[in-house]
Amino acid sequence: MEIFQIDKNGQLFISPSIDDWQIIANHDITVVCDMDYALDKGVPQVLDELLYIYCPFEDDTLPNLQRLHSIARLCANLVLDGYNIVSHCGMGHNRSALLMGVILTYLGLSGEEAVALIRQKRQGALYNKIYANYLLELPKRSCFAEWYQKGLPDILSI
Known part of the structure; x- marks a missing residue:
């Protein structure tokens, strides 16, 4: 199993199905978002x-957006409280990336920057x-505006 670090601080990750919990532990990940059909x-x-x-949700249409954004x-x-998070689905390409992209908009990136x-x-x-x-159509969010001012966009910069 391969895991992909998204941010500079090592708090945000994407992966395919989890079959090795030691890799999760090695990255101090304590929050797992499972978008796959079967429980790990x-x-x-x-x-x-x-x-x-x-x-879990289908890979062919958008999921319930209210739940996704929640x-x-x-x-x-x-993340702001210091937790490390992995978002995963079967291959780590779409459903996990969709959630990660929405998370990134709440952390100050535009949808375009997140993609x-x-x-x-x-x-x-x-x-x-x-x-x-x-x-791509999502704007930067302002629910964590104070934290952005402390340098988060630099942490997540491309």
Whole structure:
């Protein structure tokens, strides 16, 4: 299993299906967003160490956008609190990248910047034109504006 770091600080990652939890542990990832159809095998069952968000959806249409944005806002807030997050789906190209792109907009990037960054860090990402076009239209968000002023865009710069 390969994992792809998206940001400079090592807090945001994309991956295909998780089959090696040691890689997750090695990156101090404590939040897993699972967009794949099946629950991951071997999810660590240690109290108060892992937040596992399971939200599978089809890879051919946009998911429930209200739920997607709610998860993205939660993840953006967790990043600001210092947590490391992986978004994953079957291959780590589309569903995981869609969520990551929305998270990045809540962290101060435009959709266009988010798509460029994800594609730079994860070869083959966002070949789903529906997802890519959706992200390209998203604006920068202001729900974490104070944190942006402390240099987050530089951390995530392309």
